[in-house]
Amino acid sequence: MLSIGEFSKICQVSTKTLRYYAEIGLINPEKINRENGYRYYSINQLERMLFINRLKSYEISLEEIKAILQSEKDQFEEKLILLLNKKRWEIQEKLTAYDRMVKQLGNDMENLKKGEPILNNLKDLDIKLVEVPAMYILSIRKLVSIEECKLGYDLFFNQLYKKIAEEGLTIIGPPMTIYHSEEYLSEGYDIEFAIPIKEYATGTKDFNPGLCIKTRLKGSYSEITSVYAKQHEWLEKEKFCTAKPPFDVYITNPREIKRPEDFITDIYLPVKKI
Template identity: 55%
Template sequence: MLSIGEFSKICEVSTKTLRYYDEIGLITPDQINPENGYRYYSIKQLKKMLFINRLKSYHFSLDEIKAILELDKNQSEDHLYSALHSKRREIQSKLNAFEYTLNQMSADILAMEKGLSVLSYIDELEVKLVETQPLNILCMRQMLTSDDHAAGYGKYFSRLYEIIAREKLTLLGTPMTIYHRAEYNPAGNDTEFAISIKETVKGTRDLSGGLCAMSVLKGSYSQLTSVYAKLREWVEVEGYELVNSPYEIYVTDPNHATDPEEIITEVYFPVKKK
């Protein structure tokens, strides 16, 4: 048997952390002396602790690790295999985002060396006045916080694609999001997920066409706020006003883009002349 101190030293985990892991049921001492409360771990528990450390190094949460440990051996192997693949995709996505950020920083540094503003890229965004056609959209509308949006895109678009496949509907366009909000609200925003289809069925509605100020973003969704700022400025300067909710059309599926620069998003502001 190993004392908590010995176990802590071998596994490089503090005794405070080990006590916390015991509290949450992640790994409990094999024995506790009833007289003095001393905690002892078995040699076999070293591998379990090393496994926990390994998963932590892969950025699994304690809840995720606990769920894996609680499965029986057969389920655990399959679940772990799937979880590792999922976590690898998640980390790769973050790496791509960091690489994109580094490239942006390099561009900003280069701009400053040339005497330009770090926001000079906004001036390069092009705004067009376009006439859009009416669309028949299959849609779902939800109140989502900013934290929910990333998961929401996959969740609700997946549901729409499931309906399209099940009902054998005719797909006419790529996914789009319509924002029914007067202002940003961190507690929740009225968001409509939609896909253009041919048939009129339950869950569809008309999205009216008309005059729109439109701009295209080539890059990470984190830059969409810049596009919105550019469009809002253009609308004001050119003497137009918003007449309906702005919307985004995702020309590129982010799941199929290996580089954030490959992601193309169109942003539309329905407008009319003042």
């Protein structure tokens, strides 16, 4: 048997953390001395603790780790593989985001060296006043998390493409997302994933944006807030206001274009004159 201090030293986990893990049922001492309250762990528990540490190093939550440890033996491996795949994707997403951040930092530093402002891209954004004709759309509207939003093509557009193929409908334009949330919500967004189609069929609806301002963004979606800022500057200057929820049209398919700098997105904001 190992004292809590010995177990702590071997596994590189503080005794305070071990006591917390016992409170939440993650790993309990093998024995507790009733007289003095001393806690003891068995040699066999070292592997369990090392397993917990390994999953924690992947930023897997304690709740997820506990659920895996409590899995039935015949489901343990399958659930663990699913969890690790999910975490690998999340980590890869972070690496991609950091890579974009490093590139953006480099661009900002170059602009500063040239005597130009960091937000140099704002001057290149063109805003056009356009009339968008009415159309039919097949859509899915959901409250989605930020992660689900990033996976929109796979999670939601694929469902729409499947329905279109099954019912023999005709696509007449690129996919779009309509943003119904009135404010930024960290827990998720009220988004409608839509594809314009020729026919009016079960599940389709009218979409009539009308008068809009349109800005074409060439590059990563991370720059989209710059477009929003520029559009609202235009609204104030030209005496217009928003009329309906904004929407984005994906001219390029993110699944086919590998480099974010090659993405092309048309950003629309329905407006009316004040």
